[in-house]
Amino acid sequence: MGKTNPTYRDRLNAWEDDWQSFRQALRAPRREYFDELLVMANELSMAAGYQNTADFATPLLVSVCVRQQEEIAALQARLDDVDTTPEVADA
Template identity: 35%
Template sequence: MGRTNPTYCDALRAIEERWAEFRRALRRRDQPRFDRLFEYAREHADASGLLNHRNPLLAALFSIDLEQEATLEDHEDRLEALEHRLNEQPDTEPASDEETSETHR
């Protein structure tokens, strides 16, 4: 007996095909970004397939949001670590112009 619903991966492929003209109309610099969004959606294909929602675009968009949230969290963690390292460094003030000229006399 055949499936009544296409698999999520099939549905996602169909969505990507429907958006192909939009992708072609994008500037070249944005096309890889567009492709990355579908990569994000494919990252969560297992969970999205289990959802079996009538509108697979919803699962794709939520998957994209999850990946972007993870990226944002990673950037926040890295920024916090950099700020922490900067705050740990001893404060060394550069010598003033007057002090520099006195040492070179």
């Protein structure tokens, strides 16, 4: 990877370029979601690059899944912090 083979980041950038027509066809809110998926994939690109596989899509999808799992866990922690016990009115 590097001098003779494209790096994972190079492949991710090329993939993003290839998918621009798809992105442009999305309405604005969904375009933002698409962009966020690319941010997630970029955030874990070092780990995906270490996988060093010919299959580019799997590390991309696993990277996105890991980041989404992080977000789910953070949201769950916030929900756990919320007191959901209903208050009992004094009689």
